[in-house]
Amino acid sequence: MAEVHLAISHGASGFERKVAIKLLAPELAGDADLERALVHEATLGGTLHHRNLVSVLGLGIHEGAYYVVLEYLDGGDLATALRRRVMPEALALHVLHELALGLSYLHAARDPRGLPLGIVHRDVAPANVLVSSTGDVKLGDLGVAKLTALADRTAAGTRKGRFAYMAPEQLAGEPVTAAVDQFGLGVTLVELITGHRPFAGQDRGDPPWQLLEELRAPPALDGLADDLQGIVLRALAFAAEDRFPSIHELRLAVAAAQRLREPAGPLELARWMATAERGSGL
Incomplete structure (x- = not known):
């Protein structure tokens, strides 16, 4: 586009x-x-x-x-890097934690009068995650972000974002809340660690109506540790009200999982990105 x-x-x-x-x-x-x-x-x-x-x-x-x-970021995006290698758990959790920080800020943003803007990104996906050469993680592409506090000019039934990362309510063309960004984070975490998305139709590129039905089934989380499966299952809940109360609570769950693993941060992420760029194996 x-x-x-x-x-x-x-x-x-x-x-x-x-x-x-x-x-x-x-x-x-x-x-x-x-x-x-x-x-x-x-x-x-x-x-x-x-x-x-x-x-x-x-x-x-x-x-x-x-x-x-x-x-300008002198690095690359995660979608490109993932074509070459998957990411270790600790590093994927670091990325998710950074994205959750940015989304928490986005969701809490207020106008000059102090009124909440109700911003929802609506397109959280590896292609929109940029990593600098020093390991800074940044979420981009606010072109489809929505200020839910303002009049919604999106036509009824219109879907904004990438189908493979959309929450059920997005696929159905229903009004969205910040909970849809949790769904995108959940799909992204699975893809970072396993190299595939949690629902087969997301990898096949199934149409929205078919994906919507598939999302009712349990996701495929083989290769994920038990504690990470718990985080993902909640983030990918079919009903928005069954997900975390907010991105902040999701971030706290991610932080708890990080404490059980070897530390990983910008330096390790920068090295991983450089290796992925060279096309090295796992």
């Missing part, structure tokens, strides 16, 4: 900074809905500041086309 290009931002006295420029792919230029999503990503992202979210630095227009200026 969009293209991202490396650019150099220039300033006074020879100031230079690498940035990422995001714009619609040429064949989609002029699509009003996609342009609105791009502008939405910039205006929303410009109000948010957290170490686990990709920073939005600006919004511009060139020859009638909008573009977003984003923080």
Whole structure:
């Protein structure tokens, strides 16, 4: 849908900074809905500041086309890395903990008057998780994020995000809450550790109506430790009210699991990403 290009931002006295420029792919230029999503990503992202979210630095227009200026990360995304190798449990838990921190901030964001914005990301997936060369974990792509406290302009039944990581209520086109982001985290944790998603239809690319039925069955969690299965089963509960009360509680469960394993942090993640980039084996 969009293209991202490396650019150099220039300033006074020879100031230079690498940035990422995001714009619609040429064949989609002029699509009003996609342009609105791009502008939405910039205006929303410009109000948010957290170490686990990709920073939005600006919004511009060139020859009638909008573009977003984003923080540049000299690393890669987890979806690409996962094509080459899976991740050790301790490292996957570190990634999930960092993402939960960013999502907790996102869900708790307020407007200048102090009123909750009710932001839901709606597209938590490895492809949207960027890791820098120093092991910083950042969640990107706020283009489909929704401010649930504001009027919902999404057409009834419209689904925003990647089907394989969608919660049942998303697939059904129902109103969403922050609980859908837990579901995306749960799918991501399984994929990081095992190399596959917890429901076969998610890997096959089944259509939404078929996936929705499959999500009623127990997920395939072979290869996950018992304590991690408990976290995932709750995050992937079919009914939103059966998931964790909030991302914060999910993060506390992840932190408890981390304490039972060898420490893993940015340094270890940076090394893992570098090895994955070289295409090494497990």
